Amino acid sequence: MPVWANVFIRFYSLISLERRKTQADKNLLLLQSHHFLSMDPLQFGGDDPGAVTLGNFINYYEFHPPEERLNLLPDNLLLDRLNRPYVFLDIGCNTGALTTRLYEKLLPSIKSKDSCLESSENTCHMLGIDIDPVLIERAHGLNTHADRITFACLDFMSERNNEVFTQHLSQCGGRFDVIFCFSVCMWIHLNHGDDGLKRFLQDISDMAKIIVIEPQPWKCYKSAVKRLKRCHKTFPLFQNLTIREQVEQFIEDFLVTKCFFTKIHESLETKWGRKLLIFKQNQDTGR
Numbered sequence: 001m002p003v004w005a006n007v008f009i010r011f012y013s014l015i016s017l018e019r020r021k022t023q024a025d026k027n028l029l030l031l032q033s034h035h036f037l038s039m040d041p042l043q044f045g046g047d048d049p050g051a052v053t054l055g056n057f058i059n060y061y062e063f064h065p066p067e068e069r070l071n072l073l074p075d076n077l078l079l080d081r082l083n084r085p086y087v088f089l090d091i092g093c094n095t096g097a098l099t100t101r102l103y104e105k106l107l108p109s110i111k112s113k114d115s116c117l118e119s120s121e122n123t124c125h126m127l128g129i130d131i132d133p134v135l136i137e138r139a140h141g142l143n144t145h146a147d148r149i150t151f152a153c154l155d156f157m158s159e160r161n162n163e164v165f166t167q168h169l170s171q172c173g174g175r176f177d178v179i180f181c182f183s184v185c186m187w188i189h190l191n192h193g194d195d196g197l198k199r200f201l202q203d204i205s206d207m208a209k210i211i212v213i214e215p216q217p218w219k220c221y222k223s224a225v226k227r228l229k230r231c232h233k234t235f236p237l238f239q240n241l242t243i244r245e246q247v248e249q250f251i252e253d254f255l256v257t258k259c260f261f262t263k264i265h266e267s268l269e270t271k272w273g274r275k276l277l278i279f280k281q282n283q284d285t286g287r
Contacts, residue, residue: 042132051227053235055187056132060094064272066101069182069214072267072276077178077210078109086110086124087172089207091156092184093128096139096149102126102180103149127168127176129154157192160203169207175281179208183274185251186216190224193237198254205259211279213255214270215248248275255279 042056050057078086088106090099103126110123126149130136139151152164159165169176181204189197204211225238243250255261261279269275 042134051231051233053187053228053233054131054191055092055184056130056135057094058135061097064183064270066098068270069098069276070101070105072270073105073212074265074278075109077212077278078106080177082123082177084173085171086177087168088124088126088178088180089168089176090126090128090180090182091204092182092187093130093139093151094132094135096128096142096151098182099126099128099139099149099151100143100145103145124148125168125171126150127152127164129156129164131155156203157188157196157200160207165207176208178210178212179204181211181213183214183216185213185247186220186224189241189243189247190221190235190238194241194243197243197251198258201251201254202259205255205261205281209281211255211261213251213277213279214274215251215277216274218245218247221247252277 042054086106088102090102093099103124107124126145128139128149128151130139130151130153133153136151136153143149143151150164150168152162154162154164185197185200188200192200221238221244225235228234252263256263256279260282262282263277264280265276265278267276
């Protein structure tokens with residue numbers, strides 16, 4: 001065999017080996033990537049966008065339009081006239097569609113209450129938070145009131161002392177005028193257990209004058225578990241939950257008896273079978 005042919009064969013073999021190694025590396029990287037995504041709680045399971053562990057649905061408002069909840073809010077939600085801006089918090093804001101509509105609904109009543117202020121445009125600030133950075137990025141892109149509405153990627157359960165909270169709380173004397181919790185309790189309960197749900201309720205009551213909360217009934221828990229099960233995933237704490245069929249009543253009782261709030265309104269049901277409950281801080285508790 002000519003020398004040049006031997007050199008060519010060796011050279012070709014080296015290239016082929018390198019190609020095989022490169023492809024193997026790519027396959028390993030792809031496998032690791034899929035493993036990472038399957039372990040990421042922010043990703044939905046399989047090809048079902050409804051199989052989520054944290055409630056971060058990518059198309060949520062297509063099935064739960066903001067107007068459905070807005071129409072159930074009482075006109076006199078804001079009872080007090082203030083000499084400072086109102087400050088609101090929306091926990092689990094998703095892409096911000098409902099947060100924005102809340103701002104637009106509340107602003108006219110605020111203007112009428114505070115018409116004596118120098119600038120009625122300065123009388124309302126809204127903070128929307130969500131655990132999913134992709135949803136928050138979309139919220140930023142859709143925000144038409146960027147000077148009045150702030151969106152932040154935060155986990156309320158681990159970041160309640162974040163500077164974003166402290167900055168907004170400093171504007172309203174240490175308590176948000178209203179905290180909105182639309183269908184978030186179940187996800188906190190499923191991921192943090194009974195104690196986590198209690199801590200969440202205590203924390204929001206320590207930070208709010210008024211709480212608007214939409215608890216999910218137990219049937220929603222079973223549906224969430226079933227969706228994950230089809231993707232071979234589970235909520236590890238689900239089996240240990242002791243607050244179950246009466247979870248809605250538990251939330252109400254806890255806010256009233258443990259957090260010293262008074263229920264001032266209960267709405268009709270939404271089209272998806274949930275009620276809005278509104279609680280106000282008792283003024284004589286000294287808390």
